[in-house]
Amino acid sequence: MQVDDILAQARDSMHVQRVFGAPIERDGVTVVPVANVMGGGGGGSGDNETEGTGSGAGFGVRATPAGVYVIRDGAVEWQPAVDMGRVILVGQLVAIVALLVLRSVLKRG
Numbered sequence: 001m002q003v004d005d006i007l008a009q010a011r012d013s014m015h016v017q018r019v020f021g022a023p024i025e026r027d028g029v030t031v032v033p034v035a036n037v038m039g040g041g042g043g044g045s046g047d048n049e050t051e052g053t054g055s056g057a058g059f060g061v062r063a064t065p066a067g068v069y070v071i072r073d074g075a076v077e078w079q080p081a082v083d084m085g086r087v088i089l090v091g092q093l094v095a096i097v098a099l100l101v102l103r104s105v106l107k108r109g
Contacts, residue, residue: 010041010059030071035063 021033043057067080 007041007057007059010039010061028072032069032071034066034068036066037061037063 019035019037021035024031024033039059039061041057041059043055045053045055047053064083065081067078070077070079
């Protein structure tokens with residue numbers, strides 16, 4: 001695969017449909033899903049005296065849910081997505097720090 005082909009695929013993958021999903025309408029309420037989309041790429045080429053020349057490129061896209069826009073009676077409301085894995089991780093980190101601080105305070109007392 002040529003570098004130009006990879007760049008064309010990367011360009012095609014980064015468009016508004018990756019961020020805003022198709023609106024869903026039920027009972028007079030419209031919901032528009034929204035995602036955080038990130039992409040990155042790289043490429044290179046080299047000249048190896050024993051092996052010849054070479055080149056390569058790559059691209060990746062990552063999408064995570066951000067939330068939804070809820071449209072009801074002409075009013076728009078943002079409902080963020082909650083990442084429970086992140087909430088649990090932060091809770092565990094806070095608990096560990098609290099225990100270490102408590103241990104330090106009890107040792108001094």
